[in-house]
Amino acid sequence: MKCIIIDDEPLARAEMEALIKEVSSISILGKFPNSKTALNFLEDNEVDLVFLDIEMPMISGLEFAEQLPENTLVIFTTAYTKYASKSYELDAIDYLQKPVDRTRLHKAIKKAEIYKSLLSDETKKNMIESNSNDFFIVKSDRKFFKINFDDIRYIEGLKDYVVIHTENQKLITAMNLKTIQQKIAPQTFLRVSKSYVINVNFVDSFYHHNIYLGEIQIPLGDVYKKKFFNIYSGISFNYEM
Numbered sequence: 001m002k003c004i005i006i007d008d009e010p011l012a013r014a015e016m017e018a019l020i021k022e023v024s025s026i027s028i029l030g031k032f033p034n035s036k037t038a039l040n041f042l043e044d045n046e047v048d049l050v051f052l053d054i055e056m057p058m059i060s061g062l063e064f065a066e067q068l069p070e071n072t073l074v075i076f077t078t079a080y081t082k083y084a085s086k087s088y089e090l091d092a093i094d095y096l097q098k099p100v101d102r103t104r105l106h107k108a109i110k111k112a113e114i115y116k117s118l119l120s121d122e123t124k125k126n127m128i129e130s131n132s133n134d135f136f137i138v139k140s141d142r143k144f145f146k147i148n149f150d151d152i153r154y155i156e157g158l159k160d161y162v163v164i165h166t167e168n169q170k171l172i173t174a175m176n177l178k179t180i181q182q183k184i185a186p187q188t189f190l191r192v193s194k195s196y197v198i199n200v201n202f203v204d205s206f207y208h209h210n211i212y213l214g215e216i217q218i219p220l221g222d223v224y225k226k227k228f229f230n231i232y233s234g235i236s237f238n239y240e241m
Helices: 010-020 035-042 061-065 084-089 102-118 177-181 222-233
Strands: 002-006 027-032 049-052 073-078 094-097 128-131 135-140 143-148 152-158 161-166 170-173 189-191 196-199 205-207 210-213 216-219
Touching (some): 002 010, 002 035, 010 027, 010 102, 027 035, 035 061, 061 073, 061 084, 161 177, 177 189, 177 196, 189 222
Parallel strands (some): 002 027, 002 049
Antiparallel strands (some): 135 143, 152 161, 161 170, 189 196, 205 210, 210 216
16 A cells, blocks of 8 residues: 655654554655645655644645545544544544554554555445345455344444445445435434444444444444433433533
């Protein structure tokens, strides 16, 4: 994968470069102190992945992400947690808090590589072929997969596609999150952010801005908090803590 680093702090750029170079499957095409110079670079160069700071002069990282080509993935790197929910609304692959942890970075890169593969020309053709009250059938890699609703842990929106996560596999289909939510059991699946629908039966814990499905951390959007706490917990809850 080809990537660039955008951060207005020279030390932060250097630290990210050193960590990324530990991953042999990714190459760094450039480092930029602001979004404007990076946009100029992108006009003539194809980039798979952008490591992007948020609070920067001229154009913020959030504003920059909205201008990226459809096939370019983003991993936000920032010292602030307050932008997490907004970052996932922009279909970010991951959100890393500074100082960036090596293990978390490698995990985020692996996730980007998987999604880049999922979004290949072959998988873009995948569609839900049919569905019933208990399952649907997805065509993937020239095979048909029956996916029981009870086996789905969560569904993630990724640009114009959704990634269906079960215990054992990830499948992508060309459909937006709203449309696929209409095909699954409403009493079991709950929209918790712009980019995520969860199976409430897999929820282990939740707190403030996150929901945990085992080791998987799902962002909880502000717009969806009240409904989540009222419906999932069934109790009165101070969701503005």
